[in-house]
Amino acid sequence: MSKAFVKENDHDHDDNLEVDASPLPAGTKNYITRDGYIRLRQELERLMNVERPDVVQTVSWAASNGDRSENGDYLYGKKRLREIDRRIRFLTRRLEIAEVVDPAQQPNRDQVFFGATVVYSDSAGEEFRVTIVGVDEAEPLQGRISWISPVARALIKAHEGDTVILRTPGGVEELDILEVHYPDP
Template sequence: MNKAFVKESDEDGDDDLAPENVRLPPGTKNYITTEGYNKLRAEFTRLMNEERPEVVQIVSWAASNGDRSENGDYLYGKKRLREIDRRMRFLTKRLEIAEVVDPSTQPNKDQVFFGATVVYSDKAGEEFRVTIVGVDEAEPLLGKISWISPVARALTKAREGDTVVLRTPAGMDELDILEISYPEPSREQK
């Protein structure tokens, strides 16, 4: 069918399912921790092996009931199936380009890099604890910030005792680095 007659764009819109619509900057790698990678794989597996077959079964049952135009189970099921398929395409793309980084193997543990947990204070003296993670695993309310976020970029390469400048829409802020830590290597790595 000609695209003039349907509501589709040339882009598949899979990036719309990124956390808070975060897209990777052009030319950058999709850094992710082992934990984050495993969570994305688990979500993909759950969608593929549990949710999708369940929804397909419901749609199939609803379709067998006859008139589909006013069949809520059928209409909702088809919509949910499209959402699941779109999320699975997104996860497939992200997992394919993922570059898994194990922060516990970081040689420069006295500096802030990907995977570091940093305790810092701002000008007002308020303390914050953040862990720098991949864009697909960032959860700012839980203290997990993306490595491309302004705070992470300001902190990167800093050492304990350093003061870094953070540019915000409200102006400049100074962050004092109080503590840097990395996860311990697992037993298999020792």
């Protein structure tokens, strides 16, 4: 049968594509909180011990059904297996280079560093609450921003009560730091 009718191998080259969803600046460490490290580790273990074996079983069953060219379970399973393997490789690499930081051990608790929760207001008087975390655990909509984000870079090393400058494509913004919190040791 012509390869034109069998799409089974068309995307095998995707296995070698590594999309780094959270790039680190060159020469920087992959800082991460203890909780973030635990979440990534749990995701890796779930993928390796639960999801991957389930998909392998489904693909094996689907392959035994004969014609693979029109077998949706087989084709989807192979695609999902590639996605899982790609995510496993990504997580493994990120965990290997992770440097766990415990924000509770921060001695300068009135100054903004990695792991701090900061309440600040912008020039319009609107208040924001953000926690500065690692790139692999950032969730901006939940107030967890990466330490390499423009807002975090503006806040880092400032003290409670300081005004810092945030440079954005739309111009310069002043941020007033109202509170700095760290988890209790």
